Amino acid sequence: xxxxNPEIALDSFDLAILTILQNDNATPQRMIGEAVNLSAxxxxxxxxxxxxxxxxxxxxxxxxPAKVGQPITIFVEVEVISxxxxxxxAAKAEFSAxxxxxxxxxxxxxxxxxxxxxAATMADYEALTRRLFFGNSNVKKFRTFxxxxxxxxxxxxxLGDKARAS
Amino acid sequence: xxxxNPEIALDSFDLAILTILQNDNATPQRMIGEAVNLSAxxxxxxxxxxxxxxxxxxxxxxxxPAKVGQPITIFVEVEVISxxxxxxxAAKAEFSAxxxxxxxxxxxxxxxxxxxxxAATMADYEALTRRLFFGNSNVKKFRTFxxxxxxxxxxxxxLGDKARAS
DNA sequence: GCTCCTCACGAAACAAACTTGCAACTCGCG
DNA sequence: CGCGAGTTGCAAGTTTGTTTCGTGAGGAGC
Numbered sequence: 001x002x003x004x005n006p007e008i009a010l011d012s013f014d015l016a017i018l019t020i021l022q023n024d025n026a027t028p029q030r031m032i033g034e035a036v037n038l039s040a041x042x043x044x045x046x047x048x049x050x051x052x053x054x055x056x057x058x059x060x061x062x063x064x065p066a067k068v069g070q071p072i073t074i075f076v077e078v079e080v081i082s083x084x085x086x087x088x089x090a091a092k093a094e095f096s097a098x099x100x101x102x103x104x105x106x107x108x109x110x111x112x113x114x115x116x117x118x119a120a121t122m123a124d125y126e127a128l129t130r131r132l133f134f135g136n137s138n139v140k141k142f143r144t145f146x147x148x149x150x151x152x153x154x155x156x157x158x159l160g161d162k163a164r165a166s
Numbered sequence: 167x168x169x170x171n172p173e174i175a176l177d178s179f180d181l182a183i184l185t186i187l188q189n190d191n192a193t194p195q196r197m198i199g200e201a202v203n204l205s206a207x208x209x210x211x212x213x214x215x216x217x218x219x220x221x222x223x224x225x226x227x228x229x230x231p232a233k234v235g236q237p238i239t240i241f242v243e244v245e246v247i248s249x250x251x252x253x254x255x256a257a258k259a260e261f262s263a264x265x266x267x268x269x270x271x272x273x274x275x276x277x278x279x280x281x282x283x284x285a286a287t288m289a290d291y292e293a294l295t296r297r298l299f300f301g302n303s304n305v306k307k308f309r310t311f312x313x314x315x316x317x318x319x320x321x322x323x324x325l326g327d328k329a330r331a332s
Numbered sequence: 333g334c335t336c337c338t339c340a341c342g343a344a345a346c347a348a349a350c351t352t353g354c355a356a357c358t359c360g361c362g
Numbered sequence: 363c364g365c366g367a368g369t370t371g372c373a374a375g376t377t378t379g380t381t382t383c384g385t386g387a388g389g390a391g392c
Contacts, residue, residue, distance in 0.1 A: 007233070010233075010234065015234070018227070018229055018234070021226065021227035021229075022226050022227055022229060023224075023226060024224065024225055024226060025191070025192075025225050025226055025227040026191075026225045028348080028349065028350090029349075029350070030348095030349075038370085038371095039370070039371050039372080040349085040350080040371095041350090041351075041352085041370085041371075041372085042369075042370060042371075044350070044351070045369080045370095053233070054230055054233060055229060055230055055233040055234065056227050056228065056229060056230075057228045057229065057230050058189075058190065058227070058228040058320075059190055059191050059192045059225075059226075059227050059228070060187065060188050060189060060190060060191055060225075060226070060228060060320075060321075060322075061184070061187035061188055061191040061222050061224070061225050062222065062223045062224040062225070062226060062321055063184055063187075063188060063221060063222060063223065063321075063322075063323045063325075064220055064221055064222075064223050064323075065323045067173070067176075067219070067220060067221040068176065068181070068184070068221065068323055068325060070323055070324065073271065075271065075273060075280050092315070092317045095317060095318060096317055096318045099322075099324035100324050101318060102318075102320060102321060102322060102323070103318055103319050103320065104317040104318040105239065105241065105311075105313040105315065105316055105317060105319075106313065106314050106315035106317055107241060107311040107312060107313050107314060108311060108312045108314060109309065109310065109311040109312065110309070110311075111311060113317075114241050114311060114313075118323055118324065143275065143276070144275065145271075145273040145274060145275040145276075145277060145280060146273060146274045146275065147271040147272065147273050147280075148272050148273060148274060149258070149271065149272035150271055151258045151261060151262055151270040151271060151272055151279075152261060152262045152267060152268075152269055152270040153269050153271075153321065154224075154226075154268060154269065154321075155226075155228055155229075155268060155319065155320075155321065156226070156229075156265075156268060157229045157231045157234055157236055157268070157284055158236065158265035158266050158284065159229075159234060194377085194378060194379085195378075195379070196377095196378075196379095204341085204342095205341070205342050205343080206342095206378090206379080206380095207341080207342070207343090207379095207380080207381085208340075208341060208342075210379070210380070211340080211341090
């Protein structure tokens, strides 16, 4: 796993570039350069620098789950019985290794984990619960929320309006 | 807004391509072609077709929130008082228009909305709650979960192992 | 059984984008 | 005031994406 490099300073050019790339990373560097008033090579060097520093974690295509036969999105709050480091790490590892688990967060509050799961059918989800939750003796309880509407989905990070044009 | 076109059929080539693009959409088409045993133009045509059909919703860079000064990720379960269509739509619109709200789902169960929020500081989050929740007379209650660890984050859709090599 | 039509593929030519080397510039510091 | 680190823009070279064209594999109809 590519370890994330030391912190780097980001100026308003970088933030403006990131804002564009978060929308569409297929934007030509020349166009980005025009938008932020920089030459294409300068844009390219900044992008590479941010990728190496881990500011840009990945470049990926966003697929509509419903269009590929996975129309069900589910939230699950998981509460565990014993919160030792070993058991928590084991749970993290298992959730991470499960492809249907799109997102997994270890949280404070009334639950310990929050999962976002995509599934093709209710039967698939039920089978998954049997494996992940009923099959795990450390899971005390879990609560399920079915998504009726994916109102807003994304991983866009708000960067303020530090964009610069001059 | 680009309306999503009629359904299209996806074969195992398409799924294999999607699997690659979900990992890294900067992969050259030639390399994708080698991986799935297709020529580069064929790959390119399939990608364009899936983009037009809405199977590929976006191509974007994933930014590490912590590296850009937004180290706090928060889950919020929101419960509303009145669930009329107008009020629900209004809530959806407001959440969608808020940049700090990374994700918003309208769900069944003990909550009505689940939000994923990124914030720079606790004070920022508190200000946001005042605006979004206390400032909205239709919000009955909301529960907050702070993420201690973003164990797994992504929007990758499991496509099974329909990938083909021959 | 034959033909026509449609569709997707691959090879090659073409256009566009990315990448690198180099000289000049700015800024901070001794 | 001069030096060094860092960044920029320009231009050339390379890789990649895109288009065009011809070919071959199914299906429908005669």
